[in-house]
Amino acid sequence: MMELVCPAGTPAALRAAVDAGAHTIYCGFADETNARNFPGLNFNRAELAEGVAYARRRGAKVLVAINTFPRAGAEDIWHRAVADAEAAGAHAAILADLGLLAYAAEHHPNLRRHLSVQAAAANPDAINFYANTFGVRRVVLPRVLTVAEITAINREIDVETEVFVFGGLCVMAEGRCSLSSYITGKSPNMNGVCSPPSHVQYVESRGELSAKLGGYTIQRNGKDAPAPYPTLCKGCFSSQDKVGHVFEDPSSLDASDLIPALAEAGVTALKIEGRQRSRAYVAQVVRSFRAAVEAVDKGLPVPPGTLASLTEGQAATTGAYRKTWR
Amino acid sequence: MSDIHTEFPTVPLLLASPLRLVPLAPLSQALTILARRMVANHPGLISRLGPYVSSSFAVDPTDLPVTLLLHPHPTSMRITLHRDPPRADARIAGPLSALLGLVHGTWDGDALFFSRDLVIDGDTSAALALRNAIDDCEIDLGAEIAGLTGPFGRLLMPFIALAERRTGMPLRRAEARP
Known part of the structure; x- marks a missing residue:
């Protein structure tokens, strides 16, 4: 079965995701080290350790996003985040910065490293560089690729790929958008x-x-x-x-219909966006996608979605996976 | 969970109208006691507010003739009721049932905002911090009210469940419902 990677902006959302059937939950610390540093969100160190324990008891894993780019002179904040993620028992850290990847590989070799979408690695050469140089085991692909391009990438790399299937849609070169x-x-x-x-x-x-x-x-x-x-x-x-809307309509990604094609393309994990959303959102979206991946695993069609109300602009798109844009 | 065209139940005029006449001070006092109990039970309600703990929040149920003004504090949180819109750093407005659903994890705050069932004015950061703090605390207003009544609380819960079924308003935490 494809792995379902689900967002948690709070400990309550983490529990909601686990209870709704998430295989994996990603979250971040309540500071500038993660790309969802919004008021009232995220985890302190004790909350992360409790969240990891809650997930583990139910057979789920926790990833910690440390995916912003360290400020010169303040790298220690990011280094501590990597150390604390490992100490809390996180399954992996999601990293974007070259320097931080090098630091994590050298000082925390046992902490699995995933490449964040913020690194915008969108071709086999870039992905293989991250894999060979820093031991990255999984790459989160940018939301600018077609299914055919993802298939081509997977043929030329040895690491796992994770793609976004639902939520806020960023079509810029992530990590480089100003x-x-x-x-x-x-x-x-x-x-x-x-x-x-x-x-x-x-x-x-x-x-x-x-x-x-x-x-x-x-x-x-x-x-x-x-x-x-x-x-x-x-x-x-x-x-x-x-x-x-010159750049992009205010709509959200919903690639649930493309799950079979993404499985065929060799994708390992499906990611749901929305760490800034409530536990109600997390529970509903995770339940819906868990049913979808179970159906695909059994060779059944993807059940019809009921998630339109949760999307920005209350409209959904398959984004770049099917390039039908203007 | 809401869909695009969710019709939120509104408070019947017959129930809302008396609030135009009754003295608000005793109601404010009761809400303050309830709020302090919630803060004691859910300290994250304050800690997640971070720098916005000193902000004031107007919560405006649009089907009631009153607005709640929240002043968060770890030990002396206050809620006052106002007939005229009070000045506040942030204002969150919507039908009472939508606001209760937000508190109880029934509906997603962003979805309510996208559909314009919920309106936010003033300091958006403060409003977001409050929403996220409340969502994480998994508050159950029904259980909190029942808890205030001591040994009678258990007797009260079936009536809260009945009221929820009759009115369609989310009066308990989403996870606590069958």
Whole structure:
């Protein structure tokens, strides 16, 4: 059966994921070492150890995302995170930075290393470099590849691949996107926050909702239209006499129908995005995808999904897996 | 869990209207006692707020003629009820049933926001911190209220379950329901 890798922004979400049938849960410390450094989220050291124990008792594994890029002069924060993840009994650390990968390989050789999507390794040469140099055992592929490209990659590498199948959709070269920095000065790469909520403002007037980022209106929605989270890549802009979503529509990834094709492509693990979401989201999405991977494992069709309400823009896409974009 | 077109049950006018007339101070006092009990039982409610522990939060059930104003504190948390919208650092508004569902892990906060069943004003970071803190604490308001009544609490729980079935409002933690 394909492995289901599920998000947990809090200990309650971790328990919800395990109880709903997650094989593996990924989470992060409550600081700038992980790419979901949002207020009220994430784990302290004791919570992580308890979470690992809870998962292990039920046959599940915990991965710790330490996938931002260390600040010069403050590397110790990231080094401690790697050491504490190993001490807590994590199955693996999800890393992106070359220096941190080298540090982990040298000082914590027994801690399994996964390559974060933040490293944007999107071809066999790059993946083989990470595998051969730092002993990376699994790579999380960027959300810019087609199924055919994933198949081609898997033919030329010896490590496991993990792909996103549900949740927020980032179509930029992850780890290298500067859109959030451009407006707010903060990025997922360095600070662990894309479009940080400290720079987000919603203004409702006569039923129209304006979503602002760093003081700029990114999107306006009428009375009954779904509300967006104002990330610059999903904003509505006017360009050459046209008004629209220049980069990307505010929709979420749902590749549940592609699970058989991804299995055929040699993918080991399916990843659900959403560490910033509630335990209700985690429980429902994990249950749905667990049923899907069990069905595929038995050679049955993927059960119809019921997750549209949970998606941004309340609309879903298969993203780059099927490139049907403008 | 909500779907796209979830119709949230609203508080009947017959029940909501008396709140326009009754004195709010005793109700505020009762809610404050309940809130302090919850903070004592769930210290993560405060610790997860981090720097937003000194923020004020207006929780506005749009089908009630009152707004709750929360002042978090480890030992002296306060809730006051207001008929006029109070000033607050962050405001979260929506039908009472949506707000209760958020507290009880029935519905996802982002999904409620995307569908515009929930409205957030003011400091988005503070509102997010509160939402995440509440979600992690797995609060069960029914059990907390029953706990306040001492030995009578067990007798109260079946009535809370009955009220939940009759009204369609999530009055207990999602995981506690059959």
